[in-house]
Amino acid sequence: MIQPKADNRGDWTQAEIKSVFGTGDRARVCADAIIVRCGIPTEFPPEVMAEAEEISKMTVTQEDIDSRLDLRDEPIFTIDSADAKDLDDAISVHKTVDGYTLGVHIADVSHYVKAKSAIDNEAFRRGTSVYFADRVIPMLPEALSNGVCSLNAGTEKLTFSALMDFDKEGNMLDYRFEKAVINSKVRGVYSEVNEILAGTASQELLDKYAPVMESLMAAKELAGVFEKAAEARGNMDLSSDETKFVLDENGVCIDLLPRTTGESEQLIEQMMIAANIASAKAALKAEIPFLYRVHERPQPDRVEELAELLERLGVPCRELRKGKPSTKDFAAILDRVKDTPRASLVNQRVLRTMEKAHYADREVGHFGLALGEYSHFTSPIRRYPDTSIHRILSDLVAGEDQTTLKRRYGEFATLSASESSKNEVRAVTGERSAEDCYMAEYMKAHLGERHMGIISGVTPKGIFVKLDNNAEGFVSLNDFENCEFEYDGEVSHRDLRSGRVLMMGEEIGIIVAAADVATGRIDFMPQEP
Known part of the structure; x- marks a missing residue:
């Protein structure tokens, strides 16, 4: 990392070497540099770690149980990836005469992380956990995120629970928020639940999920109802092409796999959306300061x-x-x-x-989800806006009046929304830059290979081609032999000699020509026609 110093002497610039990371042909090294360049905090200060150690010793007391809604006997369960350790959400679903009762039980982070404590100040500074192919940079110390706050099965845990009633068409009839204590019955895994929902699960899996099977099947049914309702209101099924990076024991990328979403992932997403809607409704009804997840209409x-x-x-x-x-x-x-x-x-x-979704202290709706009210309530372990919302709603549930809440959280909600949006952009910028490096690292090991891809972009000097594994590379017009291309200014090049057209969205054969790990750039050459 080089820091320039202006010396006002013509074009010359002095520079000071601040950090040396290693060779630029390793994506892991490049990720180290990206973290520093983006200003993403990594190490927790000593005072934060000291607080975390003390909090990690806390247990659920009888006083906690007596002062909370006791849901320890409820068929509550989590569903996450197999390697997840920060389990911040659990669900339970019951069928009723009128429809369904849904419980979304979220780790009660605000019980442990007090306002303006060292941990809270650091979480505010970070804003979000950041995810790279080879590491997670957590918002909270692991003693909290993977320990006392994580909703591990078979242990008593404190939650902030959204309890909602729906009719058979998925309309929300009622909602309330409760401080609760739970004991998750099953530590679910997406791949396992997908097998159960598809009817292909082994007896061993069926036995594992037996304590919550009725709740799981009701959740499957309710998720289907939610999806139909979302389709009816015009919800866009809009997602970016995400990639799973497979690394070897040395952290080198050895495979690129498109990240797929199964029925269980969609099920959990629908349940979380419901809780997020309910939290926004609660704030709007109470007319209190709040953080909303907003998505404006496109320009x-x-x-x-x-x-x-x-x-x-x-x-x-x-x-x-x-x-x-x-x-x-x-x-x-x-x-x-x-x-x-x-x-x-x-x-x-x-x-x-x-438009880019962001956080705001005013509700303007969520265009992409076709919702009039929306917030982020369900991930306080990894998102500071959710932690902020928990803190505000906790005081509302405790009986604080509107005047007190406005005085206490008016400026805080505005500042938290602004800083959380900035920190989200910082995290996404770093994550995407690192992904480019890992993608280039993989393709560098496959130079000379032939692939078919889709023309994903057209520029005056060439075309971009995207492969099935989501790797995208540039093909220069100069690499097409005996061609004289005319650019239409938008979507295609036409060869004036042969009449061949390179049109966005059409398939083309390429050869992997070069890959620069440090910049994340990949270059292709056209296969012979």
Whole structure:
């Protein structure tokens, strides 16, 4: 890491070497540099670790149990990835005469992390946990995130629980928030639950989940109801192409796998969305300071650009030509290209058209989810906005009046929303930069290989091609022999000699030509036609 120093002598600049990380052909080393460049905090200060050690000794007392809703006998369970250690959410579902009762039980981080404590100040500074291919940089010390706060099965844990009633169509009839104590019956794993829901589970798995099977099946049913309701209101099934990086024992990327989402992942997502809606409703009803997760309507000029692009690609998009297209209009376009070769491309272009979701102290709705009210309540172990919300709602549940809450949290909500949004951008920037390095590291080991890919972008000097493993590389027009291309300014190049057209969204054969790990750049060459 080099820090320049201006010396006001022409074009010369002095620089001081601040850090040496290692060779630039290792993605892990590049990730180290990215963390420093982005200003992502890694080491916890001594006072934070001292507080964490004291908190880690805390146990659930009889006083805790007496002062909370006792849900220890409820069929509550968690579902996470097999290697997850920070289990911050659990669920329980019961069928009722009118519909369903859903419990979303979230680790009560605010019980342990007090306002303006050393841990709280550090969590505010970090804003979020950051995820790299080879490491997690946690928002909270592991003694909390993986220990006292984690909802491990078979142990008594303190939660802040959202208890909601729904009718058979998925409409929320009632909700309340309770400080509770639970004892999770099963430590669920996504892959295992997917087998159960698909009807392919072994008897061993069925036995493991027997204590919560009725609750799990009710959750499956309720998730289906939620999905139908979301589809009816126009919720966009919009997701970026995520990659799972497989590393060897030395931290070198040896495989790229598209990250898939199964039924259990979607089930948990639907349950969390419900709790997030309920928390926003509670704050709006009480008219108190709060943090909302907002997603504004896309800007008209960007919608116009998208419409022109889709029309050039031959994708009907009449919905975008009317004034202020709705979420349902965008959903219709995504559905139109579903299961076609251009589905991923259109998905990404629609995603780029959207505004970035962020945190705000004013509710403006969530365009992507087609919701009028939304917040982030369900991940206080890894997101500071959720911790902030827990703190505010805890005081509301405890009976604090509106005047007190406005005085106590008015400035805090504004500041927390602003800083949390900035820290989220910092984390995402670092994560994506590191992903580029790991992708280049993998492709560098596969130089000369031939692949088929989809033209994902067109520039005046060449094209970008995306492979099935999500690696994306650049093909220069200079590498096409005996060609003279004319650029249409948007989606294609046409060879004036042969008539060949390189069109965005079409398939092309490439050869892996080069990969620079330090910059994350990958270059391809065209296969011979």
